[in-house]
Amino acid sequence: MFLQSSFMGILLVIIVTFFIRTCDGQLAFRFYAQTCPNAESVVLSVVQDAIARDPTVAAALLRLHFHDCFVEGCDGSILIDNGLTSEKRASPHQGLRGFEEIEKAKAELESACPGVVSCADIVALAARDAVALANGPGYQVLTGRRDGRVSNIELAAAMPDVNDSIQLLKAKFLEKGLTEKDLVLLSAAHTIGTTACFFMNKRLHNFFPNVEGVSSDPSINPTFLPGLEARCPKDGDVNVRLAMDSGSEQLFDINILQNIRNGFAVLASDARLNDDETTKSVIDSYFSLPSPLSAQAFEVDFADSIVKMGRIGVKTGFQGEIRRVCSSFN
Numbered sequence: 374m375f376l377q378s379s380f381m382g383i384l385l386v387i388i389v390t391f392f393i394r395t396c397d398g399q400l401a402f403r404f405y406a407q408t409c410p411n412a413e414s415v416v417l418s419v420v421q422d423a424i425a426r427d428p429t430v431a432a433a434l435l436r437l438h439f440h441d442c443f444v445e446g447c448d449g450s451i452l453i454d455n456g457l458t459s460e461k462r463a464s465p466h467q468g469l470r471g472f473e474e475i476e477k478a479k480a481e482l483e484s485a486c487p488g489v490v491s492c493a494d495i496v497a498l499a500a501r502d503a504v505a506l507a508n509g510p511g512y513q514v515l516t517g518r519r520d521g522r523v524s525n526i527e528l529a530a531a532m533p534d535v536n537d538s539i540q541l542l543k544a545k546f547l548e549k550g551l552t553e554k555d556l557v558l559l560s561a562a563h564t565i566g567t568t569a570c571f572f573m574n575k576r577l578h579n580f581f582p583n584v585e586g587v588s589s590d591p592s593i594n595p596t597f598l599p600g601l602e603a604r605c606p607k608d609g610d611v612n613v614r615l616a617m618d619s620g621s622e623q624l625f626d627i628n629i630l631q632n633i634r635n636g637f638a639v640l641a642s643d644a645r646l647n648d649d650e651t652t653k654s655v656i657d658s659y660f661s662l663p664s665p666l667s668a669q670a671f672e673v674d675f676a677d678s679i680v681k682m683g684r685i686g687v688k689t690g691f692q693g694e695i696r697r698v699c700s701s702f703n
């Protein structure tokens with residue numbers, strides 16, 4: 374009798390725990406295992422096809438995840454197209470790409486399991502697959518995010534700006550629960566992809582607006598500066614693009630941190646990481662190890678940071694919705 378009642382008690386605890394876990398809005402690994410078992414493989418195959426056609430899509434998908442998470446949390450709000458007031462139209466989001474790939478994965482998932490897989494999860498999974506396909510670390514993505522119901526052009530103030538001071542960059546990350554170490558590791562996402570000259574203007578041509586004769590950021594290695602200036606001349610075409618990790622812009626590797634250390638950072642925000650004692654010591658820590666170990670440590674830490682980023686402000690449980698189409702609310 375006693376055994377029977379304690380068994381019932383344990384069973385009750387298990388059921389309640391399971392119920393709370395699934396209904397209180399926790400993210401989980403393989404959240405769709407029962408409801409849409411092929412969810413992750415569908416996303417992977419869409420991302421694989423897209424990258425096979427255009428390898429630059431990997432960087433686009435990784436950046437999209439960051440921009441989604443920093444405004445209103447990782448809730449797919451960046452995907453909404455509700456005209457001139459859409460969040461995606463805010464200036465910090467300029468140049469974002471990868472929307473078609475997300476929409477394609479969504480369409481396939483809607484026909485396989487309608488109303489189940491959120492756009493926010495597709496963005497997070499696509500970023501993970503993009504990193505792996507660019508030779509970066511594999512990591513597990515927690516899923517179960519729900520899609521947000523707000524998209525507003527006014528809500529981009531939380532986005533870090535390329536010309537922010539290191540203090541402001543740290544503060545913007547801290548506000549999202551991300552540390553100085555996360556700031557370094559997540560900025561290292563610039564190991565893949567390109568920037569438009571538009572974002573280089575201040576750093577190359579107007580770094581000291583009030584000082585006669587000095588126009589560029591002095592932290593740029595003097596051997597690197599002429600190449601940058603030639604590619605992005607003053608009053609030149611702001612749409613010209615240049616690799617942010619010179620020498621390996623399609624390969625996810627630790628080279629970006631070495632470049633930042635040596636004055637070969639392209640973006641001003643990346644260069645600022647080497648000016649500050651704390652962030653510089655994070656960068657340096659990877660180079661105190663023998664080379665295969667430093668690359669390994671970097672990849673493990675990047676994975677930790679991006680999983681953490683993927684939890685920012687998520688909507689779960691009964692919050693938000695599961696959109697039918699990623700670019701519009703239901």
Ligand code: HEM
Pocket residue numbers: 429431432433435436439467468469470533534535536542559560562563565566567568569572640642679
């Ligand atoms: C620290 C603050 C950050 C700033 C100020 C910043 C700024 C920028 C800028 C200005 C560009 C060039 C955009 C363009 O011309 O299309 C860019 C590209 C990119 N960013 Fe960041 N970023 C930051 C953090 C991150 C984070 C956290 C990630 C991802 C985890 C990320 C991933 C990327 C990628 C992959 C690209 C290349 C996009 C492409 O080639 O289309 N960035 N970023």
